[in-house]
Amino acid sequence: MDLVGTFAFALSGAVLGTQRGMDLFGVLVLAFVTAAAGGILRDLLLGAVPPVAIASWYALAIATAAGLLAFGFQPLIARFHSAVLFFDAAGLGVFAVTGTYKALEFGLSPPMAALLGMLSGIGGGMLRDVLTARVPVVLQGEIYAVAALAAALMVLAGEWMGLSPTIVSLPAIGLCLALRLISIARGWKLPVAPTRRD
Amino acid sequence: MDLVGTFAFALSGAVLGTQRGMDLFGVLVLAFVTAAAGGILRDLLLGAVPPVAIASWYALAIATAAGLLAFGFQPLIARFHSAVLFFDAAGLGVFAVTGTYKALEFGLSPPMAALLGMLSGIGGGMLRDVLTARVPVVLQGEIYAVAALAAALMVLAGEWMGLSPTIVSLPAIGLCLALRLISIARGWKLPVAPTRRD
Amino acid sequence: MDLVGTFAFALSGAVLGTQRGMDLFGVLVLAFVTAAAGGILRDLLLGAVPPVAIASWYALAIATAAGLLAFGFQPLIARFHSAVLFFDAAGLGVFAVTGTYKALEFGLSPPMAALLGMLSGIGGGMLRDVLTARVPVVLQGEIYAVAALAAALMVLAGEWMGLSPTIVSLPAIGLCLALRLISIARGWKLPVAPTRRD
Numbered sequence: 001m002d003l004v005g006t007f008a009f010a011l012s013g014a015v016l017g018t019q020r021g022m023d024l025f026g027v028l029v030l031a032f033v034t035a036a037a038g039g040i041l042r043d044l045l046l047g048a049v050p051p052v053a054i055a056s057w058y059a060l061a062i063a064t065a066a067g068l069l070a071f072g073f074q075p076l077i078a079r080f081h082s083a084v085l086f087f088d089a090a091g092l093g094v095f096a097v098t099g100t101y102k103a104l105e106f107g108l109s110p111p112m113a114a115l116l117g118m119l120s121g122i123g124g125g126m127l128r129d130v131l132t133a134r135v136p137v138v139l140q141g142e143i144y145a146v147a148a149l150a151a152a153l154m155v156l157a158g159e160w161m162g163l164s165p166t167i168v169s170l171p172a173i174g175l176c177l178a179l180r181l182i183s184i185a186r187g188w189k190l191p192v193a194p195t196r197r198d
Numbered sequence: 199m200d201l202v203g204t205f206a207f208a209l210s211g212a213v214l215g216t217q218r219g220m221d222l223f224g225v226l227v228l229a230f231v232t233a234a235a236g237g238i239l240r241d242l243l244l245g246a247v248p249p250v251a252i253a254s255w256y257a258l259a260i261a262t263a264a265g266l267l268a269f270g271f272q273p274l275i276a277r278f279h280s281a282v283l284f285f286d287a288a289g290l291g292v293f294a295v296t297g298t299y300k301a302l303e304f305g306l307s308p309p310m311a312a313l314l315g316m317l318s319g320i321g322g323g324m325l326r327d328v329l330t331a332r333v334p335v336v337l338q339g340e341i342y343a344v345a346a347l348a349a350a351l352m353v354l355a356g357e358w359m360g361l362s363p364t365i366v367s368l369p370a371i372g373l374c375l376a377l378r379l380i381s382i383a384r385g386w387k388l389p390v391a392p393t394r395r396d
Numbered sequence: 397m398d399l400v401g402t403f404a405f406a407l408s409g410a411v412l413g414t415q416r417g418m419d420l421f422g423v424l425v426l427a428f429v430t431a432a433a434g435g436i437l438r439d440l441l442l443g444a445v446p447p448v449a450i451a452s453w454y455a456l457a458i459a460t461a462a463g464l465l466a467f468g469f470q471p472l473i474a475r476f477h478s479a480v481l482f483f484d485a486a487g488l489g490v491f492a493v494t495g496t497y498k499a500l501e502f503g504l505s506p507p508m509a510a511l512l513g514m515l516s517g518i519g520g521g522m523l524r525d526v527l528t529a530r531v532p533v534v535l536q537g538e539i540y541a542v543a544a545l546a547a548a549l550m551v552l553a554g555e556w557m558g559l560s561p562t563i564v565s566l567p568a569i570g571l572c573l574a575l576r577l578i579s580i581a582r583g584w585k586l587p588v589a590p591t592r593r594d
Contacts, residue, residue: 001459017535018588021533021536021588022393022531022535022536022588023535023536023585023586023587023588024587024588025534025535025541025542025586026288026534026535026536026585029535029541030535040441043240043563044242044247044440044441045242045247045248045249045252046247046248047245047247047248047443049440049441049442049443050441050442050443050504051441054441054504054508054511054512055504055508056505056508057505057507057508060507060508060511087382089282106248108248108253109254109255111255111258112252112253112254112255112258115252115258116252130328130329130331130526131522131531131532131535132531133331133526133529133530133531134331135218135220135329135330135331136329138223139215139220139221139223139224139227139228139329140219140220140221140224145223146223176220190221190222190223191221191222192216192219192220192221192222218403242440242445243436243440243445243446243447243450244445244446245445245446248407274551304446306446306451307452307453308452309453309456310452310453310456314450318549328526328527328529328548331529332529333418333527333528333529335529336419336422336573337413337418337419337421337422337425337426337527338417338419338422341541343421343425350490387419388419388420388421389419389420390414390417390418390419390420
C-alpha cells in the first residue's frame with residue numbers, strides 16, 4: 001500500500017509538471033517532491049534523520065518511474081484521470097495513518113501526532129504547489145486535508161481503545177478514501193469565510 | 199508574553215487567509231504556520247527536535263483559537279487593525295529575544311545567534327507569504343526584520359555585559375516594539391537599490 | 397573554491413533581489429539564502445545539525461559582502477554578467493561534489509548521496525526563486541541540475557574505482573563547469589513533455 005501511495009502521489013506531481021511545460025528534470029523533481037516531501041517533513045520534525053525517503057532509495061526509484069511514465073505517456077495518464085484520483089486518495093490515507101503511528105511511537109501527544117499524520121499526507125502536495133508558484137490547493141476548499149485528519153483521528157481512537165494497528169489501519173485508510181471520493185462525487189466543499197470582501 | 203506573540207501572529211495569518219478566500223482549514227493552517235514556523239525552523243536548525251511547537255500542543259491550541267476567531271468575526275478583527283499591529287510587533291520582539299537566547303544556549307556564536315533570533319521572529323510570516331504565493335512582505339521595504347534584529351543585538355550586548363536575561367529581555371522587546379511602531383507611524387522604509395530598472 | 401562558490405551564489409541572489417525592487421534587507425536575505433540554503437537543507441536531511449552555514453559565520457559574512465556589493469554597484473555587476481555566470485557554474489560544481497562526499501560519509505547509499513549532492517548545488521537557487529514567487533528556473537529547461545548531477549555521478553564513479561577525493565574533485569567540478577558553460581553557449585535545453593497542451 002505504501003508503494004501504491006508513493007506511486008500515485010508521484011504521478012500527480014509529474015502530471016502537474018508536464019502541464020506546466022516543465023522539462024524532464026523538473027517533472028522528475030516534482031514527482032519525487034510530491035511523493036516524498038510529506039514524509040521527509042514528518043521525519044525532520046520528529047528528529048528521525050536521515051528521513052526514510054532519503055535513507056533508502058525506493059521512493060526515488062518509484063517516483064522516477066512515475067515521472068518517466070507521466071512524461072512519456074501524458075495523454076494516457078489523462079485518460080485514467082479517475083484512477084489517479086483514486087490512488088491519490090488511497091495514498092493520502094496510507095500516509096496519514098502511518099504518519100500518525102510513527103509520531104505516536106516517537107512520543108508525541110495524540111493531537112500533535114494527528115497533526116503530523118495529516119502533514120505526512122498533505123505536505124508533498126503543498127510543496128509541489130509552492131514549487132509551481134501557486135497557492136496550495138489543499139488550502140482552498142476541497143475535502144482533502146480533512147479526510148487525512150479523519151483517518152488520523154481514527155488511529156487515535158483505536159489507540160485509546162487499545163486496538164492493534166493491524167486492525168485499525170485498513171478501516172482508517174478506507175475512511176479517508178471514502179470521505180475523499182464522496183466529497184469529489186458530490187462536490188462537497190469546506191466553508192470559506194462569510195465576510196470576504198464585505 | 200510568549201502566548202500573546204503566538205496569538206497575535208496566528209491572528210495575522212488567519213486574517214490574510216480569510217482575505218484570500220481560503221476555506222476554514224486553510225485559515226487554520228495559515229494561523230498555525232504564521233505563529234509556529236519561525237520557532238520550528240529555529241529548532242530544526244539548532245537540532246532541538248521535536249521543535250517546541252510540535253512537542254507541546256499549546257501553540258496549536260492558541261493558533262486554532264485565533265483562526266476560528268478571525269474566520270468567524272473578520273469585520274471585528276478588521277476594526278481592531280491597530281491592536282493586531284501592536285500585538286504583532288510585540289510578538290516579533292518576544293520571538294526575537296527568546297530565539298536569540300535559545301541559540302546562544304545551544305552554543306552558537308553571537309552573530310549566528312542574532313540571525314536565528316531574527317529568523318524566529320520573521321520565519322512564520324515568510325512561510326505565510328510563500329503559502330499565499332506572494333513575495334514575503336518582510337523583504338520589501340518595511341522596518342520589520344530590522345526591528346527584530348535590533349532586539350537580538352540588544353540581547354548580545356546584554357550577554358557581553360554579563361547582564362541576566364530577566365533584566366535585558368523586556369527592554370529588548372520594547373526596543374523592537376518601539377522601532378516597529380514608530381516606523382509604521384512615520385512611514386519609515388529601508389532603501390531599495392538605487393539602480394533598479396536602469 | 398568553497399568560498400568562491402558561496403560568493404558567486406550570493407551575488408546571483410542579490411542581483412535578483414535588486415532587480416525585483418527589494419530593500420537592502422531583502423537583498424541580503426536573498427544573498428544568504430541562495431548561498432547557504434542548499435547546504436543547510438543537505439545538513440538537515442543528514443542530521444548534521446547545526447548546519448555548517450549556521451554553526452560558523454563565514455557564509456553569512458561572505459553573503460553579506462556580496463549582497464552589499466550587488467546593492468551598491470548593480471550596474472557594475474550587470475557588466476560582469478558572464479563572470480557571474482562562470483562563478484555560479486563553478487560554485488554549482490563545488491557544492492555538488494562536496495555535498496556528495498559528505499552524504500557518503502554519513503552513510504547514504506550512492507544514488508541518494510548523488511541526489512543530496514545535486515540538492516546541495518541547486519537548493520539555494522530553488523529557495524531564492526520560491527521567495528521571489530516564481531517557479532524555480534532549475535525546473536524549466538536549462539542544463540543546470542543535470543550538470544550538478546553529472547559531477548555527483550563522477551564522484552560516485554571515483555569512489556567505486558577507489559580513487560581519493562583529492563584526485564576526483566577537480567575533474568568533477570570541471571565537468572559540471574564545462575557542461576554548464578557549453579550548454580549556455582550552445583543553447584542546449586532539456587526536452588519538455590511533447591504532449592503539452594494537446
